Amino acid sequence: MNCEVSLILEHKYEQLQQMSDDPLNQVSQVFEKSLQYVKRFSRYKNPDAVRQVREILSRYQLAEFELCVLGNLCPETVEEAIAMVPSIKNRGRALDDEAIEKMLNDLSLIKRFE
């Protein structure tokens, strides 16, 4: 998820800062653009919050990519979640609308208390 990658890349960047005065010169364009992107698009900044998000999403038997898209886009309604990740309604899984709604509510609680 973007928020997890953000923590990793920021940590790497700090390591580079400790080793030289001009860290931006040392990193590749790919790294710099990715760091900018994840910092801008991470909904959760606090490492504990990030861990909780992963924990909550892991309870719902989601495929890894479904977990990531939900964690990155943070849909607010059940309808939005199904539009973002249509596969969560497939194959007779135990994911009915109520379960999805509970999941989204838990996620928004974390955001509020971050």
Added chain:
Amino acid sequence: MFLKVQLPWNVIISAENLDAKGLMLQRSIIIRLLDDFACKKATKDLGYFLAVTTLESIGEGKVRQHSGDVLFPVVFSGITFKLFRGEILDGVVHKVLKHGVFLRCGPVENVYLSNLKMAEYKYVPGENPVFLNEKLSKIGKDVTVRVMVIGTKWLEVERDFQALVSVEGDFLGPIS
């Protein structure tokens, strides 16, 4: 989307860098790995290489016959970025043209949203051109847009990806 990958790699250390002390050797392997990694930029299967997270194992070194270098097979974990068809993600507009806009998604600069894939939006020329729809929603420079990837292409020569995206779908389009 960001991926966590585990990869085997061959790190080549030239004879000058080899030291009798074991610790220095591991450090040179790590440094060499990070350099190779940064140079590689991207591959077709894994996407853009971003960072090495852990070094899982270092195998036994083999001396190469003619150059005197030693080759170490290593296994490491790292993070890469790749765009997938059908994926929905956010991008930032960095160029507006008459027939569409270019977005930046992570390290990928060439993400193209054609005017055919945003039918409700009309081009508005000017010093700061934008695409505008009836509800006055704007797609212009530095605007964040939620898009769906409809196709990707790997360019071998430039070692870069290109992607085609669309905003035709529920909950897609500019995000405030």
